[in-house]
Amino acid sequence: MTDFPRPGVRPNNPNFSSGPCAKRPGWTVEALADTPVGRSHRAKIGKAKLEEVINRTRAVLGIPDDYRIGIVPASDTGAVEMALWSLLGARGVDALAWESFGEGWVTDIVKQLKLPGVREIKAGYGELPDLSQVDFNNDVVFTWNGTTAGVRVPNGEWIKDDRAGLTICDATSAVFAMDLPWSKLDVVTWSWQKVLGGEGAHGMLVLGPRAVERLESYKPAWPLPKIFRMTKGGKLIEGIFKGETINTPSMIAVEDQIDALKWAESLGGVKALIARSEANLAVVQAWLDASDWAANLATVPATRSCTSICLSIKAPFFHKLSAEDKAAAAKKIVSILDKEKVGYDIGAYRDAPPGLRVWGGATVETADVKALLPWLDWAFAQVKAEFEAKAA
Incomplete structure (x- = not known):
């Protein structure tokens, strides 16, 4: 079995749900x-x-x-x-x-x-x-x-x-x-x-x-x-x-x-909140631009959400899967991240195409988003290896 070394940094707050969303930083x-x-x-x-x-x-x-x-x-x-x-x-x-x-x-x-x-x-x-x-x-x-x-x-x-x-x-x-x-x-x-x-x-x-x-x-x-x-x-x-x-x-x-x-x-009101959300989108989009397996579901840059950031899977192996296996593969990525306690509730909405959804709203720290992204690569690599082995 292929060994996939875990990333060295974990998000301090792994809550990336699109609702209810992460509490403000420091909340008790x-x-x-x-x-x-x-x-x-x-x-x-x-x-x-x-x-x-x-x-x-x-x-x-x-x-x-x-x-x-x-x-x-x-x-x-x-x-x-x-x-x-x-x-x-x-x-x-x-x-x-x-x-x-x-x-x-x-x-x-x-x-x-x-x-x-x-x-x-x-x-x-x-x-x-x-x-x-x-x-x-x-x-x-x-x-x-x-x-x-x-x-x-x-x-x-x-x-x-x-x-x-x-x-x-x-x-x-x-x-x-x-x-x-x-x-x-x-x-x-x-x-x-x-x-x-x-x-x-x-x-x-x-x-x-x-x-x-x-x-x-x-x-x-x-x-x-x-x-x-x-x-x-x-x-x-x-x-x-x-x-x-x-x-x-x-x-x-x-x-x-x-x-x-x-x-x-x-923080300074709505402008500061907007800046925090836009910073989270910028981090995710920079990662997507360099990714060989994930893309932003929103096709036009100006229409890309800075809160509910939806990811599609563009990897060639994924598109060869049946609709049922596509859904299973995306869910497996979500399950792996949940088990590792590094990213909760980031599955795509049930009616959306199979993929992931990372909440980037103002209560989410950009440092946590940055820490999450290598874990997405890590989880995807495992799922890709599993499904390719099944097809071999």
Whole structure:
């Protein structure tokens, strides 16, 4: 059996999951010491904590003062569903998809809401749709960064300032790591467990003035469950955007998000967070450029994600394998890294092509990314030898 010497350096933090993501550097459970456990979120102290999340979020991201920020149920999924079910139906819809989560929103719009005449603008994994096809007379639903494909929109220049429809953007793996042009986005959603490494179950919903106007002037033809309702008597329920959450949040998770936001502030805000994520992408891409077996799934450099960095396997032996063996080989690499405790949860998403996915969000240290890469080579060499031996 071939001997494969182990790399000499291990990541200090082997957590490279794309959600929930690595906690901020230096995090310990003591960060949660000020949590008002056993207290109501509607008590003065609870509401103050929720308002603090909203205010710090606005400050770190530079969200305009006339945009509302709400903490909502069910993570990013809940936030997106609230927007889709409450806002769509007033005009046509352009639904963009180039990976599984975008596909999910298309399914909801077409098969659940059953809206007529929806224009589906799609591309395969690793590619971005032709954004010039978008009709801004329609409402436009899209992800800023495709978490399961590692493909992001490069900028907001394609979005018209004089649009008639709303732009509804799922930014869950983009916000805090990519520059979002707020004036071009009418609705933005995300979850705490991505770039800031927060805990799950809580979503963020940001509404621009145009989205608020739609909510107050349009009533969907379908019934809305309580957790989706944002208006009462034709007026926005302002309390939702002042810390009066629709359902009961975890105050432990809220305290953890405050800690993460304070950490972001200590670095210098969103620009520093973006720089950390871009540095992680740069390290991975330099390694990919020299690799004889791995490539970035995103084919166009400007569209490559700096958070959910998706890797395809380009080695000739791999392409000779059956679809079943390709999946098995990729899973074996993931298993080896997990067993060695050097890289956790880096398998490609289940609907994506067989490969790997390394999270490069702001809480991940670049030194840990650098330390991981030789281990990828090491694990791949073992898997390659195993499958070639089977074929011999």
